[in-house]
Amino acid sequence: MPSFSAPPTETFFETVGGEETFRRLVARFYEGVAADPVLRPLYPEEDLGPAEERLRLFLIQYWGGPATYHETRGHPRLRMRHVPFAIGPAERDAWIAQMRAAVDSLELPPEQGATLWDYLVYAAHSMQNRP
Secondary structure, eight states: OOOOOOOOOOOHHHHTTTHHHHHHHHHHHHHHHHHOTTTGGGOOSSSSHHHHHHHHHHHHHHTTSOOHHHHHHOSOOHHHHHTTSOOOHHHHHHHHHHHHHHHHHHOOOHHHHHHHHHHHHHHHHHHOOOO
16 A cells, blocks of 8 residues: 655745855845945954854745754854944834845845745844843
């Protein structure tokens, strides 16, 4: 008698194209950050590369990819990690604008783009720590 089982469920990470998609997303985002007069001062490192890698690894893990972020940095603790940086409405909105351009550059199918976008907007509002 044949055995029937549900096909393996693909993660969002896999559905949108895996690491390459998140690499493109984050690279495009940090291109915008480098030129943004509101955001650039929030990144104290001379080279944005380390921040780019942290965000990329976090998003990969969050969406179902490898847990490299956790293995190298531990629990994300996003709000705690962002406390030293003054993030008010202007910074939040600049982050959202740069991320919107990055998400749009991926040209994802509408449902996938909306899923990703909804989380990123939620995260941006969650990181605001100044009125």
